[in-house]
Amino acid sequence: MMMKSFFLFILVIINAIHADPTPIVLWHGMGDTCCWSFSLGGFKQFLEDEIPGVYVLSLEIGNNTIEDMENGYFMNPNKQVELACDIIANDSKLQGGFNAIGFSQGCQFLRALVQRCGHMLPRVKNLISLGGQHQGVYGLPNCAAVQHLTCDYVRKLLNYAAYNSIVQHGLVQATYWHDPLDESLYRKKSDFLAEINNERAINKTYIENLNKLEHFVMVKFEDDSVVQPRDTEWFAFYEPGQAKKILDLRDSPIYTKDRLGLKRMDKAGKLVFLSSPGNHLQFTDDWFRDNIIKPYLL
Template structure:
């Protein structure tokens, strides 16, 4: 390379600054509360000087943002966020993304459905995401307890009604292993982004364009059932006791999302923490997430 071209290249790299970061919060949270995502945004700006952090807000204000985390269809949310990020001039050279709880599968849907329209999404980091859905209740007792199964059945009876799918966010990733046929047919969000009925090659290509898909599981999670869903695991079909690892599921064995290909290429990363849902320390976040995936040049 010509010496002056090399110098110009180095200047361009330096002047570009650190890779921007996009955040998407979870259920019952908002983009900017100082004790949640607002804190994370500020913390990232402290740890990565000059970084641009876009914390996603769905709605005109934080109240709407919180309400939409319960009542706005994820399909509409993902489309709105796609349009929003396409227009953000500060993201045009690419960005990293971090999803918190249900924000994890929403960001994954964004990558799969909109990745070809957006600047390069480098690393997608999901913290406590429900990638294979949920079939349980927050802080419910042992998963085999009959009262839990009874309430599950009540919720499952209504979860797949079209009006519930369109009006209650959490119903869109309710996954009943006792009735896989209905789940695959009626789920209007999760079954689609997991290529359960048909194979959308765009979803596979866009997901595989990531440098890394980082899945963080909280091993003492009392909110997400089963917690293996945070690593794409789930109950074996037909019952709700025996669990399958991702590598044992049809999703992986049939490679319906290209996850097997990503895993073999070293692009699928499994991390775990011993805490409850979304409980992590600053040191862990700095050493494991920031230094490795968000700002590796600082190491």
């Protein structure tokens, strides 16, 4: 009997050694694409080089990379999340579970995917948020790394008509615009963010699905000049009624009232707050290896 148990133990160890690494799903940010080599295509290759044998799915929302980039501006996030849920559900290589990495606005989209579809998808183990805007933004200074007429158009619409129903439906960045000077209007009109943050009503499924994560890792970029305020990358935001003083996540209603179960996750050690020197999404390969790959992806 002891000999049989010993051989079973050895078999488990051998299987663990030869097991394929956990797959990874990526979601890019505004003005970026899933697959070009100078975009997330290059990062996908980096992960494949660092983790031999890993399967990496970089989400493409649309029929090609051009549509994917355009949809990052003009396809409502609610529709994008729905499409992403279908893509993942139908990918046979993800059925054993996966880790998820979001870039900028892709972070809150992936979190919405976990909350809305987590009970219908393979298990999401770790959610890595790189520069995400989890409490929204109040300002769009330089439109990430993109400098063209589309950015000027986005800025003008957000500054003057962010909560117009047409703008909310047709401009992605308006759906996570968060005006701290008028919280009631934000909660009423925000087409995406207020809903996934349980600020209109409490959706218990969102809480249950988010709490199934092993870790929710949030990375803030210390010199971020793109995201305003940069503290939203740690789920913090302006104190209501003004736009200067920041209210830490643990002091905000979304935490104290446990609207998303973040307090429970925090007490369980599932919330991880990391920072990286540099501007928006600027990190070194070594920093990513030491802080993300080794503790959460291997």
